[in-house]
Amino acid sequence: MTTPSAADLLHEARARERAVELTEAVVAYEAAIGAAEGAGDRAVLAEALRRLAVVRHRCNQSVEARRLCERSFTVAREARNDILAAEALNTLGGIDLEAGPLADARRHFLRAVQLGGASRELRARAEQNLGILASIQGDCEDALACYARSLEAYKSCNDEHGSAIAYHNLGMVSAQRQLLDEADRYFSQSYEIAVRVQDTYLQGLCLLNHAEVYFARERYEQALRNAETALGLFDGGVLQAQAYRIIGMVYRETGRPALADARLRSALELAVTTGSVLNEAATRRELAILYQALCRNQDALRLLNEAHGLFGRLDARGDLVYVDGKMAELEATYLAVVSEWGQSIESNDSYTFGHCERVATLAVAVAQELGLDQQTQTAIRLGAYLHDVGKVRVQHEVLNKPGPLTQAEREAMQMHPIWGVELLLGIGFPWDFRPIIRWHHEKYDGSGYPDRLRGDEIPLSAQIVGIVDVYDALTTERSYRPAMSREAAMAEIERCRGWWSEAVYTAFLNSTGATLPRDMRARSLRAETSQTR
Ligand SMILES: [Fe+2]
Numbered sequence: 001m002t003t004p005s006a007a008d009l010l011h012e013a014r015a016r017e018r019a020v021e022l023t024e025a026v027v028a029y030e031a032a033i034g035a036a037e038g039a040g041d042r043a044v045l046a047e048a049l050r051r052l053a054v055v056r057h058r059c060n061q062s063v064e065a066r067r068l069c070e071r072s073f074t075v076a077r078e079a080r081n082d083i084l085a086a087e088a089l090n091t092l093g094g095i096d097l098e099a100g101p102l103a104d105a106r107r108h109f110l111r112a113v114q115l116g117g118a119s120r121e122l123r124a125r126a127e128q129n130l131g132i133l134a135s136i137q138g139d140c141e142d143a144l145a146c147y148a149r150s151l152e153a154y155k156s157c158n159d160e161h162g163s164a165i166a167y168h169n170l171g172m173v174s175a176q177r178q179l180l181d182e183a184d185r186y187f188s189q190s191y192e193i194a195v196r197v198q199d200t201y202l203q204g205l206c207l208l209n210h211a212e213v214y215f216a217r218e219r220y221e222q223a224l225r226n227a228e229t230a231l232g233l234f235d236g237g238v239l240q241a242q243a244y245r246i247i248g249m250v251y252r253e254t255g256r257p258a259l260a261d262a263r264l265r266s267a268l269e270l271a272v273t274t275g276s277v278l279n280e281a282a283t284r285r286e287l288a289i290l291y292q293a294l295c296r297n298q299d300a301l302r303l304l305n306e307a308h309g310l311f312g313r314l315d316a317r318g319d320l321v322y323v324d325g326k327m328a329e330l331e332a333t334y335l336a337v338v339s340e341w342g343q344s345i346e347s348n349d350s351y352t353f354g355h356c357e358r359v360a361t362l363a364v365a366v367a368q369e370l371g372l373d374q375q376t377q378t379a380i381r382l383g384a385y386l387h388d389v390g391k392v393r394v395q396h397e398v399l400n401k402p403g404p405l406t407q408a409e410r411e412a413m414q415m416h417p418i419w420g421v422e423l424l425l426g427i428g429f430p431w432d433f434r435p436i437i438r439w440h441h442e443k444y445d446g447s448g449y450p451d452r453l454r455g456d457e458i459p460l461s462a463q464i465v466g467i468v469d470v471y472d473a474l475t476t477e478r479s480y481r482p483a484m485s486r487e488a489a490m491a492e493i494e495r496c497r498g499w500w501s502e503a504v505y506t507a508f509l510n511s512t513g514a515t516l517p518r519d520m521r522a523r524s525l526r527a528e529t530s531q532t533r
């Protein structure tokens with residue numbers, strides 16, 4: 001029996017890798033490396049080293065992967081093989097793309113094009129990688145252009161497999177831009193080729209990313225089928241985590257919460273063990289949406305806060321611009337959970353329907369009038385939604401009592417700011433709105449509750465929600481009195497002038513000014529003038 005050549009061993013290793021038999025692939029590549037070293041075949045050696053680097057990287061061994069790539073580059077240079085040297089640089093850039101600074105990735109790709117540009121095939125892949133880089137940095141237009149050029153180059157050298165990858169990536173960018181028809185088409189084209197050339201990994205990628213598109217189009221059956229087919233292709237790894245996440249999302253949307261919980265938890269566990277931060281953050285967000293639907297608001301907020309922290313960690317790398325989009329999505333979910341929780345509190349108190357929403361809207365307007373930054377405005381909006389969350393612990397009869405409250409009832413009612421903060425105990429927040437919950441009934445003259453704070457001891461945000469809360473309470477019907485007219489309410493607020501700082505009072509008048517009676521506006525202007533004197 002003849003000993004297989006280094007080239008044969010390399011070929012065998014490639015086949016193992018394509019079949020996602022990674023352990024066997026590693027063994028085969030190592031055998032190829034040994035044989036190439038023995039035979040002095042530097043071309044096969046450089047290629048085997050580089051391919052092994054790719055497998056190591058897929059197994060989350062990036063340090064080893066980088067070392068193998070650098071060795072591949074050195075061997076190729078010694079053999080004066082520019083194409084193989086460029087290949088090594090291109091792979092190194094690929095590792096940087098996921099694990100290193102993006103500036104390094106760009107440098108490696110550009111140098112790869114420079115060194116190996118004579119090869120259309122290599123140019124196709126380097127363009128592909130520059131496209132991925134552009135997409136990561138949020139430049140969809142540039143990404144589409146790079147991918148299109150890459151697809152052209154692949155087609156011109158009849159590289160079907162390469163074309164399949166280009167189609168897949170065009171699908172990804174199209175999905176990102178909400179071009180769902182295009183995304184559908186690209187993923188189908190890519191998958192078809194991936195099956196033909198027996199690239200299991202690419203099949204899995206296509207199935208899962210196409211499943212996300214199906215999910216976005218509410219085609220849950222297809223999304224589920226894709227994710228389950230993908231699951232049959234892998235055991236372990238990031239793709240399995242993504243598959244579980246999609247299955248969990250589908251179960252959630254189709255009214256199977258217990259199954260959804262189980263799948264999303266499996267996805268989370270896998271995302272954590274594989275160290276995939278993006279996947280972990282995405283899964284936490286999906287789980288939060290499930291818990292919100294199950295009225296587990298505290299758990300939902302805890303998960304969202306954790307996801308926010310993960311994105312923050314990615315953002316700290318400074319070069320991942322696309323995190324902004326994810327972050328905005330997350331903040332919108334956060335707001336949705338908080339506002340819905342706020343509204344569910346109102347359902348306990350039949351007279352305050354819409355109260356939180358109105359207080360939130362007007363409080364943000366006052367914050368804008370005061371020139372407060374975006375971060376503070378968000379905190380005020382969230383605090384306004386949840387300012388009365390503690391009322392869930394006040395008895396329904398007390399909340400809706402038509403007559404005056406007894407001393408004991410009033411004391412219970414006045415506990416709601418403290419109970420509200422207690423309910424949020426142990427949950428971290430990207431925006432700290434707890435001071436608003438605790439102190440929205442404090443008054444500037446020291447006559448408020450629960451802590452009898454005075455003057456500027458009361459945080460500005462709590463004063464803002466406080467004045468708007470009073471205004472909304474006056475202008476809506478309560479169990480103990482009918483709604484006041486706007487004018488009467490403004491007169492009442494002016495009578496209680498000592499409860500808020502000059503700045504907050506004036507900003508409140510200005511932001512409701514459009515609907516204020518003429519004489520009221522004149523009076524508020526006079527108040528401003530006298531203050532400046
Ligand atoms: Fe309150």
Ligand SMILES: [Fe+2]
Nearest residue numbers: 355387388469
């Ligand atoms: Fe309130």
